[in-house]
Amino acid sequence: MYPNREVFPNAPLALVAAEVRFTDSARLRQQQTKDDIAIALEDRFPFAEPLQQANFHLTLGGSAQVQERLGVVLKNSSSTESLTLMSESLTYETTAYHSFEELLTAITTACDALVEAKVLPALQRVGLRYIDEVRVPETVDDVRQWSRWIDERLVGHLWVGPEDFPATSTQTISTYDLGEGRGLNVRCAALDQGSIVVPQHLKRAAVESGPFFVLDFDGFRDFTRLDTVQLSAEVVSDSLSVVHVPCGTAFQRSITDEARTLFRGERS
Template sequence: MSCVREREIYPSAPIVLMAIEVRHPLCEPLDRKQVTDMSARVKHLLPLPSEMNEVSVTVQAGSDGPPVQQQVVRSFPRWTSRDKRTALSVRPDSLVIETTNYGSYDRMRELLDIVLLARLAVAAPAGVERIGLRYIDEIRVPAENGSSVPTWEQWVDASLLGPAHVGAELSLVPVVNEGVFVFSGGSDHALVLRYGAQSDYAVQSTPDLRRPLPPPGPLFKLDIDSFWQAADEVPEFDVDLILRQADALHEPVRGVFESVITDRLREEVLRND
């Protein structure tokens, strides 16, 4: 893989969602003053504050009856961009940045830097336990010869298509496939690749995180999760350490993506405006 290809930003990149998660030991939820302080520190990029509810269900055995389900609703602050395409959530055990308007890793890294400094200034977590970068791609290609199902081996590496030849021998057309592969980068780093052909959308547009939706149709999903997890000890919540780790996690993501797509996809789809 050439250095030029590594630096290339495709005009029609298929990224529909990118997320960064920094998980840390459990903290007290931000109080009203801390939320106000956080809002002031991120308002130039994420000016719209809101509150999200997260519902969890627990089942407890009754002393003299059937198990009882209990719902617990937890609220946490969230900030979004004016177009509702980039969001920050701050939970007691993590912060998560999500965007459907990726642009470039440099843009997201700059936002991460600002968010980390703000979190550190408002209420510093005790350490960092996990850092994850997730990319979801929807690869869509032009229809050919009136077929409703693309010939995916023309666009992605054949290793992602599984035993498609079995269907061909039985005059059956494969329309959905799904697989997962886990790569280890050492004791504390792994990359998970989920992939497969499907229809419509891998990521929906929601009121909380919007995305432009193309017409529904066949797509090939690439879902790459590159993450680091503290192995022996939990390091301090240090901004430079987290950014360096994010850079290291980002490095193999592009390599995996480039390795599983074809030159035809690059030339006919990704490099077209």
């Protein structure tokens, strides 16, 4: 657990994702393997869609090479959570996040299914990402006004500019070394548009266009500098659990008590 942990009824979460990257697995390019995994996971993800991606690479001679990557997307009945299988990755995404425990169950069950299908590549990166879009019931004409809901440490730098003119946008990114190959990327931005999260395969509740503040937390563990670590549900679970703490701590430090009242559905 982390300090001040609280589950908010009106949390500003737009998307939560967990990604497991690994060395290329020939078995995941075989349709039979993908079918076996889809069947193993059909209780939670009963619907499957083929996925085709094209990557373009420029050669030294200036010609373009196209590399096609085939995968499968497994979705739940409400299209609010999915698992995407590619030959080099397993990705879980949800637009209806309820708890870390549910996420952990989904991703570790999928890892067990891969191992059962004899997919045993070397891990390269395990990541956990929370993207929040904070919207408030008041007009925000100056980004500095976000200090009512967003911690002053994230918007205070805007006062270096002219006080008589509004700040219209801001974006920052910070990276933290958590030791033992673990890290945390924190991105913040004040924007004025519809949304930055537009999921390709999932449904998301409609949001009104207008100012919002993005809090994006990406915790990860990098395995590329270690001795080979083979894919296993236990290693993935431990990696996600460790980076979940700094992600949650950073979120709690990023918001004010006014925001907590808003996320609880209470009147200030």
